[in-house]
Amino acid sequence: MSIHVNESSKVFHLQTKKTSYIFRVLANGELGQVYYGAKVPVKASYDNLTRMEEHDCTNTLDEQQTDFQLELIKQEYASLGKGDYRVPAYQITATNGSRISEFKYQGYQLVDGKQRLADQPSSFDDDHHDSQTLTITLVDKLLQINLALHYTVFEDEDVIVRSATFTNNGDDVFINRVASAQLDLPDADYDFLQFAGSWARERHLYRNHLRPGSQSIESVRAHSSHQENPFFILARPHTDNNQGAAYGFNFIYSGNFKDEIEVDQFDTARVMVGINPTEFGWNLKANTSFQTPEAVLTYTTDGLNALSQQLGRFYDHHLLNQHFVKQERPILINNWEATFMDFTEDKLMPIVKRAKELGIEMFVLDDGWFGHRDDDRSSLGDWFTDEKKFTNGIGGFAQKVHDLGLKFGLWFEPEMISIDSQLHNAHPEWMITTPGRTATPARHQFVLDMTRPEVVDYLVEKISAVIETTKLDYIKWDMNRSITEMYGAALPADQQLEFAHRYILGVYKLYDRLIKAYPNVLFESCASGGGRFDLGMMYYAPQAWASDDTDAIERILVQDGTSYGYRPNMWGAHVSAVPNDQVARVTSIDTRAKVAYFGDFGYELDITKLSAEEQATIKEQVAFYKQYRSLFQFGNFYRLETPDTNDNVYGWEVVNDDQTEAIGARFQILNGANPAYIRYYFTGLNPEMNYHVNDDPETYSGAELMNAGYFVPRVMDRTQPEKDPADFYAHLFVVKAVK
Numbered sequence: 001m002s003i004h005v006n007e008s009s010k011v012f013h014l015q016t017k018k019t020s021y022i023f024r025v026l027a028n029g030e031l032g033q034v035y036y037g038a039k040v041p042v043k044a045s046y047d048n049l050t051r052m053e054e055h056d057c058t059n060t061l062d063e064q065q066t067d068f069q070l071e072l073i074k075q076e077y078a079s080l081g082k083g084d085y086r087v088p089a090y091q092i093t094a095t096n097g098s099r100i101s102e103f104k105y106q107g108y109q110l111v112d113g114k115q116r117l118a119d120q121p122s123s124f125d126d127d128h129h130d131s132q133t134l135t136i137t138l139v140d141k142l143l144q145i146n147l148a149l150h151y152t153v154f155e156d157e158d159v160i161v162r163s164a165t166f167t168n169n170g171d172d173v174f175i176n177r178v179a180s181a182q183l184d185l186p187d188a189d190y191d192f193l194q195f196a197g198s199w200a201r202e203r204h205l206y207r208n209h210l211r212p213g214s215q216s217i218e219s220v221r222a223h224s225s226h227q228e229n230p231f232f233i234l235a236r237p238h239t240d241n242n243q244g245a246a247y248g249f250n251f252i253y254s255g256n257f258k259d260e261i262e263v264d265q266f267d268t269a270r271v272m273v274g275i276n277p278t279e280f281g282w283n284l285k286a287n288t289s290f291q292t293p294e295a296v297l298t299y300t301t302d303g304l305n306a307l308s309q310q311l312g313r314f315y316d317h318h319l320l321n322q323h324f325v326k327q328e329r330p331i332l333i334n335n336w337e338a339t340f341m342d343f344t345e346d347k348l349m350p351i352v353k354r355a356k357e358l359g360i361e362m363f364v365l366d367d368g369w370f371g372h373r374d375d376d377r378s379s380l381g382d383w384f385t386d387e388k389k390f391t392n393g394i395g396g397f398a399q400k401v402h403d404l405g406l407k408f409g410l411w412f413e414p415e416m417i418s419i420d421s422q423l424h425n426a427h428p429e430w431m432i433t434t435p436g437r438t439a440t441p442a443r444h445q446f447v448l449d450m451t452r453p454e455v456v457d458y459l460v461e462k463i464s465a466v467i468e469t470t471k472l473d474y475i476k477w478d479m480n481r482s483i484t485e486m487y488g489a490a491l492p493a494d495q496q497l498e499f500a501h502r503y504i505l506g507v508y509k510l511y512d513r514l515i516k517a518y519p520n521v522l523f524e525s526c527a528s529g530g531g532r533f534d535l536g537m538m539y540y541a542p543q544a545w546a547s548d549d550t551d552a553i554e555r556i557l558v559q560d561g562t563s564y565g566y567r568p569n570m571w572g573a574h575v576s577a578v579p580n581d582q583v584a585r586v587t588s589i590d591t592r593a594k595v596a597y598f599g600d601f602g603y604e605l606d607i608t609k610l611s612a613e614e615q616a617t618i619k620e621q622v623a624f625y626k627q628y629r630s631l632f633q634f635g636n637f638y639r640l641e642t643p644d645t646n647d648n649v650y651g652w653e654v655v656n657d658d659q660t661e662a663i664g665a666r667f668q669i670l671n672g673a674n675p676a677y678i679r680y681y682f683t684g685l686n687p688e689m690n691y692h693v694n695d696d697p698e699t700y701s702g703a704e705l706m707n708a709g710y711f712v713p714r715v716m717d718r719t720q721p722e723k724d725p726a727d728f729y730a731h732l733f734v735v736k737a738v739k
């Protein structure tokens with residue numbers, strides 16, 4: 001049993017394999033946080049941890065209990081206006097305009113397992129394998145509103161998932177803000193690790209110590225954004241990949257979010273995860289409920305690799321589409337960087353045929369196959385074949401691809417509309433605009449109002465027809481702009497602040513309907529690369545295009561940052577042409593592949609234009625990836641602590657569960673002048689086992705490879721600088737246990 005309730009002391013102790021999360025009922029009837037961290041024994045109460053001392057100049061509960069001062073108390077789900085001036089978890093405006101609430105503990109319910117949420121992505125435990133769910137009910141008698149705080153404990157993965165539901169049994173009220181989880185920590189000596197960037201530069205790691213005041217990451221773009229990812233870590237300053245304590249927080253949501261950490265006057269830290277209060281409000285009418293998306297919390301004392309790995313196991317077992325989770329993902333070739341929109345069936349077929357000869361398994365036709373789309377000014381919404389490009393229809397082309405023995409994938413951007421489209425002629429009112437205001441374009445396109453059920457119906461119908469005529473295997477679902485002029489023409493004025501949340505619920509509905517109707521179609525999400533790389537999307541589409549940047553060196557930073565909060569098989573990674581389309585850099589085809597192996601591998605270039613030698617290299621790369629695909633896609637991923645002070649070296653490794661096979665990579669950005677002898681330190685091997693490295697005939701113990709390291713030859717081949725430059729060099733070490 002993982003949840004322990006002490007009925008008399010009203011202490012709730014949630015335990016995972018290695019962590020404890022403890023809270024209790026406070027004297028004011030609300031919930032107080034006691035402890036979250038490494039596992040401690042279950043006790044009746046934790047008086048020592050809940051002692052109070054009166055401070056001057058601070059509000060008290062009442063005239064008698066003067067040592068009960070909310071400002072000093074760690075809480076589970078705090079309100080504003082009763083003496084705690086830190087950021088609140090929620091705020092409700094009553095019919096009379098009051099924003100004060102007094103929710104008091106009423107009871108709890110404990111069940112095995114975890115139900116999926118009805119209308120949004122969520123964690124689950126369909127076979128009730130290792131989870132328990134605790135729901136605490138609190139009531140505000142004046143407002144006649146119930147607040148349910150949900151906690152699911154995933155014991156094996158050391159994860160706790162939280163959300164909150166408000167149910168209104170009284171008069172209509174307005175929810176101003178609503179978080180999914182709050183965590184009050186007793187001190188603030190943590191580094192804040194965030195994953196920030198921009199288009200083509202997503203999820204780079206930034207690590208800073210917490211400072212007094214509020215610090216946050218957020219999006220108001222109506223998608224989780226390239227700029228800030230909802231995943232973040234609070235780690236002790238000495239914590240690194242291999243050791244040390246850290247909390248990880250993620251959010252099963254794809255819309256506007258805000259993760260906030262407030263370091264208060266006492267140097268304690270309050271963490272808040274939830275929907276962004278900016279551009280949000282919810283009209284909670286009588287007899288209705290509102291449930292927040294789910295927040296994911298995890299903790300470890302074993303370093304950041306352990307943190308990433310336990311989250312990865314949680315996603316595998318309790319978040320991702322179970323149909324695909326252990327299916328090897330196909331090696332694909334995508335035509336985008338090969339042709340952009342300038343193609344016809346005749347131009348594509350040689351690429352398809354050559355792909356087959358080289359062992360590639362799926363052809364993905366990107367943007368430009370529909371309507372009359374030759375550039376990005378038209379046709380979004382017109383999901384039917386451009387007959388100029390495909391005289392036998394997209395179905396005829398798909399048939400040819402399938403006949404060659406390749407799978408077939410197609411690009412869609414379902415949520416968008418071009419002014420120059422049949423859809424816009426028929427339904428201009430489906431485009432998001434604010435009455436009387438100009439509509440702001442981005443990439444010459446506009447956004448469909450996904451809050452309207454008829455828009456979702458239209459898209460289901462059009463996309464289904466294409467799936468059926470093409471017997472489609474895969475969909476790349478793109479989303480190439482942030483939303484402006486947010487307004488729902490079908491919503492009343494007093495519900496306009498619900499728009500952004502309702503928009504993403506509409507997107508989820510569309511995904512849900514398509515996945516239920518076509519369970520064998522693999523979805524990859526994309527938003528100009530990694531603009532919606534989040535757990536909400538991952539629930540439906542188990543992989544996402546990590547970044548539009550396909551340059552190997554930039555990709556090292558993107559994939560390295562992404563790996564803190566997500567597993568490598570959750571991102572697509574492709575070998576593209578050089579000079580690179582985004583940064584004009586030239587790297588060898590060898591380095592490009594070695595970076596892309598750590599992900600769902602593929603190609604994105606015109607292979608027919610490569611030399612015979614390069615094509616032969618691709619054939620070898622494809623065969624190599626097939627041989628080790630399950631290791632790359634399902635193995636335990638490690639970021640290595642590379643002994644380098646200049647950020648010039650990155651190291652990754654994947655190891656299988658029984659530690660008999662591993663592949664390590666060492667990426668060196670610039671070649672050093674007159675360097676020391678270099679050693680590569682493996683991790684995650686079994687110290688007792690013996691291994692071979694590449695074709696080196698000597699046998700090495702795991703202990704030697706991990707502790708003493710392995711010699712890395714200097715890169716000094718001057719013979720082929722074009723083909724094999726000494727800069728941007730990647731070493732790969734295939735390690736196998738000696739039988």
Ligand code: GLA
Nearest residue numbers: 336366367526527528529548
């Ligand atoms: C976005 C995607 C690209 C490609 C183009 C097509 O930028 O991220 O991979 O699909 O759209 O327009």
